[in-house]
Amino acid sequence: MSRVVGRIGARGIAELLGTWNSGRATSTGLHQAVRRLVLDGRLPPGTRLPAEREFAEAIGVSRTLVVRALDLLREEGFAASRQGSGSWVRLPGDRANTDPGGWQPATPDLINLAQATLPAPPELTEALDRARCRFPEHLCGHGYQAFGLPELRERIAESHTRRGLPTSPQQILVTNGAQHGFALVLRALVSPGERVLVEHPTYPNPLQAIRGVGADAVAVPMLAQGWDLDLMAATLQQAMPKLAYLIPDFQNPTGIRMTAQDRERLVAVLRRTRTTAVVDETLIDLDLTGGTPPPPVAAFGEDRVITIGSAGKSFWGGLRLGWVRASEDLVQRLLLDRAAVDLGSPVLEQLLLAELLADPEPVLRRRRAHVAELREALIAELAEQLPTWTFRVPDGGLALWCDLGVPVSSRLAVAAEQHGLRLVPGSRFAVRGTMERYLRLPYTLPVEQQREAVRRLALAAAGFDGAPDPCPWDMAIS
Structure with missing residues (x-):
């Protein structure tokens, strides 16, 4: 049986289905529409569905039609039910299907x-031994490091400076991964109903974060060779999003990297439309060309760019640490908002990452x-x-x-x-x-x-x- 991971209300399922019955409403049409939502990943396996009567009322059909549609979904393995527990989404197959992500x-x-994601490199164990030796010196304090350990903030700032973006430790906020950093930025800068521009296709998890704050994602298609900056400029002017989320370094999932010339043009567009961009540099260390990388996007205009990064792809996904690089004022604001979510990142992990960043290039x-x-x-x-x-x-x-x-x-x-x-x-x-x-x-x-x-x-x-x-x-x- 699939593990129930959440519940969707009658109103929520109606919004997801949209105009599913553009012709005559049938149980087959409803079953196909729900199946499509499951396969698209918008109804994750384990999601509990509304009660049959509520479901039917929300989409304006009879309860009998909903019951038959659920029967069809169960026959194909896209839903499961239990007496007294209702129905929930699943995927055909074995126990692995409880987690589509x-x-x-x-x-x-x-x-x-x-x-x-890659397994940890062997050097991580050696860095952990060094971090353990330094861990006792922190035990006499309270252990909360809301901004992040000063030593780690310094080394993250130094890594930005080496790449051509002068950065002070006060511009760095250590987070529990880049996704956590993006969520904090969304929480601070975006209100429900506002828009966030994204590339199309893009990494799925930020899309979930955008929906989580009640915002709408506005997509700009990627071209075969990269970004259509003219279309992006037009979209920014027409949609007036509050924020943009972009992955210019080995864009996930296309793997394309933005040129230095396009980075400069991008920042000019951001300034002209008064838009702030969150630039995700999670994959920046995995350059397989061996050439000279382009400057960071923020180097062309840090007043319009917030940078997020992570240790997850460079070193190990289990090292749940990332960072936000922004103005000192915004870092202070993010810290205030962070108090409602968590009180900082683990000290031992921060010591470990500081050791890795002491000499990361080998x-x-x-x-x-x-x-x-x-x-x-x-x-x-x-x-x-x-x-x-x-x-x-x-x-x-x-x-x-x-x-x-x-x-x-x-x-x-x-x-x-x-x-x-x-x-x-x-x-x-x-x-x-x-x-x-x-x-x-x-x-x-x-x-x-x-x-x-x-x-x-x-x-x-x-x-x-x-x-x-x-x-x-x-x-x-x-």
Whole structure:
């Protein structure tokens, strides 16, 4: 049985369904609409559905129609019910389907390609030994470090300065990951009903954070070669978003990096439209080109740019630390808002990260070399097993953004579960459930495991004819 992870109200399900019954309302139409929401990732497995009568009233149909639609969903494995507990969402397959985002660890019979994360480097253990030796000196104090340990703030500031963005420790707020930092910025600067501009496609978790503060995401499509800054400027002028969220360094999921010239143009657009951008630098250390990187976006205009970063991709996802780089005034404001959420980050982990940042380049250099090998191994395996899939070889980051040729990504993700392979469909990276032609494939597993993953993926892809579903998942949703 799926673990119940949340509840959606009758009003919420009605808003998600939108104009699902553009013709005559039928149980089949409702069942297909709910199934689409599940496969798009907007109704996560484990979500409890409204009671049948409330459900029916919210969408203006009979209770009998809702009951029949739920029966169809249960028959296909997209819903489950228990007497006295109601109905909840699930995905067809085994126990792994309780978590579509891929946050469960891989088991011997499951390969997880839903997460683009690497295991910890061996140097982390040595840094932990050094941090442990320094830990007792902090035990005589209260242990709360709302801004972050001074030593860690200094080293994060130094890393920005080395990259061409002079930064003082007072401009750094240590957070529990970049996502936490973005959530704090949203909480401080965005009110319910306001808009936040995002790239399309984009990383799913910030989309959830935007929805969490009651804001609306406004999408600007990415081009094959990068950002359409003219379209972005027009969107900023017309939609007047309160904030923009951008990933200019190895954009997740496309892997594209913004040029120095476009960074300068971007900041000019931000100034002209009086928009503040949150620039996510989570993947900045994973540059696989070996060339000279462009300056940070904030170097062209820090008055319009808030920078967030993380140790998760560079060092280890279990090191739940990140940071916000902003003006001193905004850092103070974020600190006041943070008190409603938490009181600071763990001291031992901060000492550990400070040790890693004391001389990070040897660790990162080996990290990049390893990631480059994994990338080439995945590319070679795809060329052999799935030669019709196309992708742009990314300059950095941790994943390929594959064009499947037809809009079947969600169906493929469901089919892959039956072969012991977890995927995230392309629709998870879209604002409103499109991107069904695409699939993100991380190159973060050992080479042998990657080879087996692609073998299973090819088996799953061969299990259906590759034609789009009669009710395609990538249809426009108003």
